[in-house]
Amino acid sequence: MKRLDPVILNAFADGELEPEEAARVVMHLADCPADQAVVDGIMAMNATLARACEGPLHQPVPPAIRAAIFGPPAVASSARPARLRRLLAGWRVMVGAGALAAALAVAAAILLPPADAPMLTLGPLEPRSPMSEALDELASGQTRLVEKNTELGILASFAVQGGYCREFSLHHDTRPDLVALACNDAGGWHVAALQPASTPSSSSGYAPAGGDGDNPIGAYLDTRGAGLAMVPEEEAEALRAGWR
Structure with missing residues (x-):
């Protein structure tokens, strides 16, 4: 065969x-x-x-990498940014050339869920x-x-x-x-x-x-x-x- x-x-x-x-x-x-x-x-x-x-995949994202991707933390003005910070606390480190794009896509999915x-x-x-x-x-x-x-x-x-x-x-x-x-x-x-x-x-x-x-x-x-x-x-x- x-x-x-x-x-x-x-x-x-x-x-x-x-x-x-x-x-x-x-x-x-x-x-x-x-x-x-x-x-x-x-x-x-x-x-x-x-x-x-x-x-290793479940280690928190180091603050420096998180800041490079999402910018400095801002004061929460709604429940949704607070939810994003909670999710980031347990987020895995993303490695490779596509890490930034992947992280931004995840953030967009959290902040802008589908209708x-x-x-x-x-x-x-x-x-x-x-x-x-x-x-x-x-x-x-x-x-x-x-x-x-x-x-x-x-x-x-x-x-x-x-x-x-x-x-x-x-x-x-x-x-x-x-x-x-x-x-x-x-x-x-x-x-x-x-x-x-x-x-x-x-x-x-x-x-x-x-x-x-x-x-x-x-x-x-x-x-x-x-x-x-x-x-x-x-x-x-x-x-x-x-x-x-």
């Missing part, structure tokens, strides 16, 4: 592929032990690096809502409109301790894209983790592996003892059984 490009395997391991491409990779890995071993190695390395860098409120939050989903039904019924790689101008796409499914979890994307015409993880421990789906979707860096539809931020979905799956994503046959059986 023809091996996949290592760049694609890295993007898959980091959760950066579009739903359709991720589903194709899952099917390929089921028949290619060599590439599956590569993905296992990438995930193990990512977990090791995350543990090694956990302490639309987030459509998804952590917690239980309504049992018979369009989103719950999509999680019940769709296979990896399939998509469905669950709200006006909002498309849900299933990325992968995982067998975990006590149930199942499903990773999915949400695309809205005006809101930022999200990637989320929903699990069904108590017979209904609840959102266990959320993170922003990465912006594709090329026409291939995925961003190369690079570890540009926290990965709450991966961290949660680790705590639940999840392994690799379910292969299509395993997922089809879980679909037929109603994820029980």
